[in-house]
Amino acid sequence: MDNLNQETTVLDFLNYIKNIIKKILSFIGEIFKYIFNTIISFFILLKRNIIFIIVSVIIFGTVGYFDKEFLPVSYDYEMIVEPNYNSTNSLYQLINSYNEQAKSNDNSFFKVIKKINILPIKTYTNDLAVFYNTVNKFSKNSENVNIIDTIFTKELIESFRKNINSIDNTDYPYQTIYISSSIELSSKEIKNKILGPIENDPYFKQFRNVKITSINYKIKQSKKELQLIDTLLLSIAKRNISNIPTYSSLSFSAENKNNVETDLLNKSTDLIKKLADLELERVKLSQVITLISEPQKVINKTLITEGSISSYSLYGLLFAISILLFIQFVKYLNKFEKRNS
Numbered sequence: 001m002d003n004l005n006q007e008t009t010v011l012d013f014l015n016y017i018k019n020i021i022k023k024i025l026s027f028i029g030e031i032f033k034y035i036f037n038t039i040i041s042f043f044i045l046l047k048r049n050i051i052f053i054i055v056s057v058i059i060f061g062t063v064g065y066f067d068k069e070f071l072p073v074s075y076d077y078e079m080i081v082e083p084n085y086n087s088t089n090s091l092y093q094l095i096n097s098y099n100e101q102a103k104s105n106d107n108s109f110f111k112v113i114k115k116i117n118i119l120p121i122k123t124y125t126n127d128l129a130v131f132y133n134t135v136n137k138f139s140k141n142s143e144n145v146n147i148i149d150t151i152f153t154k155e156l157i158e159s160f161r162k163n164i165n166s167i168d169n170t171d172y173p174y175q176t177i178y179i180s181s182s183i184e185l186s187s188k189e190i191k192n193k194i195l196g197p198i199e200n201d202p203y204f205k206q207f208r209n210v211k212i213t214s215i216n217y218k219i220k221q222s223k224k225e226l227q228l229i230d231t232l233l234l235s236i237a238k239r240n241i242s243n244i245p246t247y248s249s250l251s252f253s254a255e256n257k258n259n260v261e262t263d264l265l266n267k268s269t270d271l272i273k274k275l276a277d278l279e280l281e282r283v284k285l286s287q288v289i290t291l292i293s294e295p296q297k298v299i300n301k302t303l304i305t306e307g308s309i310s311s312y313s314l315y316g317l318l319f320a321i322s323i324l325l326f327i328q329f330v331k332y333l334n335k336f337e338k339r340n341s
Contacts, residue, residue: 064309074180076178076179076181083290102114122172129172174292187295225267
């Protein structure tokens with residue numbers, strides 16, 4: 001009797017599981033059936049309104065054709081620069097004069113320019129750079145030396161950043177130049193026409209030449225000292241350190257003479273770092289305006305929007321489908337309202 005009850009219980013459990021599985025499969029089947037019916041209904045809706053859809057696509061495609069072929073096109077470019085030798089103010093004045101030339105259409109290059117604008121890159125790092133430059137200028141006055149130790153406080157930096165809008169745009173180290181043109185321009189043409197006048201300015205050119213000459217001299221002297229150190233290290237390796245040249249900038253105290261080799265190696269490391277810094281400085285200052293980012297085309301846009309004729313046709317298709325779905329939704333709301341009124 002017990003075995004019979006156990007078998008009945010097991011069969012009931014299996015039937016229960018079987019019924020659950022059937023319900024789940026039936027529910028899934030209903031979902032797929034609903035999705036299938038919805039898709040079919042959607043295609044039937046498109047078929048019934050195929051003329052409206054085709055007309056919408058043609059109209060939008062025609063608009064795209066006229067926008068592409070007849071309406072004015074705008075080519076937007078931008079480049080990032082770092083003015084050197086206190087040339088930022090001159091660069092801003094030059095950009096303003098370019099805008100005037102673009103309005104007058106006197107120059108063959110600037111008559112295709114719609115607008116040129118320059119704005120600083122304002123980041124937390126650049127804000128701090130402006131702050132430290134301000135402090136450095138302040139510290140050059142000998143009367144201010146005693147209070148420089150207390151000026152680098154977090155409170156002061158935060159106060160400075162809160163009032164950062166009062167800082168002139170020309171104080172920022174990095175600037176972005178935006179160019180909008182009616183024709184496509186090459187990177188070389190943009191650089192030569194916009195930055196060329198400052199690069200060839202006699203004042204800045206002389207300033208640059210003097211600075212580069214000074215850097216070259218420092219590099220030459222550092223290389224001589226490195227050669228001297230190599231000679232001394234070679235003499236030490238041969239155990240011949242009796243004569244250390246006195247005409248160089250290298251000097252050693254009496255207590256260091258027992259460890260001359262270590263001092264020479266340390267000095268060599270310092271000189272190599274110095275040479276690397278000088279080379280970087282020479283590259284950076286070889287131009288009055290250092291080009292951080294080459295002029296790049298940001299966007300090629302037409303009067304209405306960017307994109308091809310096929311894009312406009314796609315917009316027409318989406319527009320037609322949206323209208324049809326909206327109409328069906330309104331009909332559904334009306335039926336729902338009648339049923340529940």
